[in-house]
Amino acid sequence: MPEFPALPTARSTPHGEAPTALAADVAIVGGGPAGMTAALYLARFRRSVVLVDAQQSRLAAVPLSHNYPGFPQGIAGADLLGALRAQLTPYPVAWLHDTAQAAQRTDEGFVVRCASGTVRSRRLLLATGVRDIAPRAPHMRDALARGALRYCPVCDGYEVRDRTVGVYADGAAGVGEALFLRHFTPHVTLFLDGGSATLGPEDAGRLQQAGVRLAAGAVDAIDYRDGRITVTHGPARSTCDSLYCALGLQVHHGLALQLGAACGEDGYVRVDGHGATTVQGLYAAGDVAEGLNQVAVAAGNAAIAATAIHRSLLRGG
Known part of the structure; x- marks a missing residue:
């Protein structure tokens, strides 16, 4: 040779x-x-x-x-x-x-x-x-480094077991991710860009049956502070230990x-x-x-x- x-x-x-x-x-x-x-x-x-x-x-x-x-x-x-x-x-x-x-x-x-x-x-x-398509919010790089922002439940769903977890999506694709994460923790909330009204009744029913909370209002802001992420959706605010971005x-x-x-x-x-x-x-x-x-x-x-x-x-x- x-x-x-x-x-x-x-x-x-x-x-x-x-x-x-x-x-x-x-x-x-x-x-x-x-x-x-x-x-x-x-x-x-x-x-x-x-x-x-x-x-x-x-x-x-x-x-x-x-x-x-x-x-x-x-x-x-x-x-x-x-x-x-x-x-x-x-x-x-x-x-x-x-x-x-x-x-x-x-x-x-x-x-x-x-x-x-x-x-x-x-x-x-x-x-x-x-x-990965990242959320438009400040300090997301730091949030990612500290595990407050995540992208891959296959990679690290184990790390959020029994924690308060959010899934941020702009459509029905977030349903599958929220249901996947429900296996690791009972505290899962799905936040949609356009609010819960953008989701069909079948998908909403699947979430309800699995015990996944569906935030009603459209996402207005995502803030990272003190190791946690707060999502403002309509008049309400919800704080998560980790937020999975499913954009x-x-x-x-x-x-x-x-x-x-x-x-x-x-x-x-x-x-x-x-x-x-x-x-x-x-x-x-x-x-x-x-x-x-x-x-x-x-x-x-x-x-x-x-x-x-x-x-x-x-x-x-």
């Missing part, structure tokens, strides 16, 4: 310098847990890899994860990202610290364009993730759409069991693809996709 080709570590090009031009077997867009896991697997498969990392992983905002395997005391998202970067350090993965702006299919594979340069590759893996996600599927890959109505990139999209040679893993938005799932699916990519390259083309 030929020697593994070493590639340079590339960073954003300062103003006035020539743009970077890189080529590799595989380009990966996204430097979160899915992107870095895929890069690790592919590097160990002796594939040349360029990782385009805008350094905006959603994981960085997670205060403490208790359900990622191997960390009995939990691990902060930023620390997990740092550990993954350190694990990649011994391998000749080229890092391009930039935002991918465009991608196109070519006869040889793909071209990814960034402000600082271009990356040409035979295969392309999108690990661009999602962004949805922005799926970063722009590159997939540029390349003609199919996406679902929910915005997620459609993939098969090996992470392959509907475009030949294009793969997706992590939160941008269909599936459960969990770090462990992102890493596992990235490992599957990376292995499939390696095998496809062995077959040629």
Whole structure:
């Protein structure tokens, strides 16, 4: 087997310098847990890899994860990202610290364009993730860091067991989240942007049957103070130990759409069991693809996709 080709570590090009031009077997867009896991697997498969990392992983905002395997005391998202970067350090993965702006299919594979340069590759893996839609309220970053604002009951419903919990939503999607959280605590209130009148009688009945309180008035304000969140809804005010924001996600599927890959109505990139999209040679893993938005799932699916990519390259083309 030929020697593994070493590639340079590339960073954003300062103003006035020539743009970077890189080529590799595989380009990966996204430097979160899915992107870095895929890069690790592919590097160990002796594939040349360029990782385009805008350094905006959603994981960085997670205060403490208790359900990622191997960390009995939990691990902060930023620390997990740092550990993954350190694990990649011994391998000749080229890092391009930039935002991918465009991608196109070519006869040889793909071209990814960034402000600082271009990356040409035979295969392309999108690990661009999602962004939580945050409530428009002051001090939400601090509230998130302290566990007063939360986004993922699958991740941390256990942490709010028997506590006073609110769910903030702009429609019926909040019903499912409120019912999910009712398993962990009997003290759940659903707050709707437009008030309870915007909810149909069937959904209202499901909440009542489960013992979930439905706040009547429309949400006027959300305030964070002294470790708790207070929601003003009509003439009333309710205070919660934690408020789950269920306003949805922005799926970063722009590159997939540029390349003609199919996406679902929910915005997620459609993939098969090996992470392959509907475009030949294009793969997706992590939160941008269909599936459960969990770090462990992102890493596992990235490992599957990376292995499939390696095998496809062995077959040629």
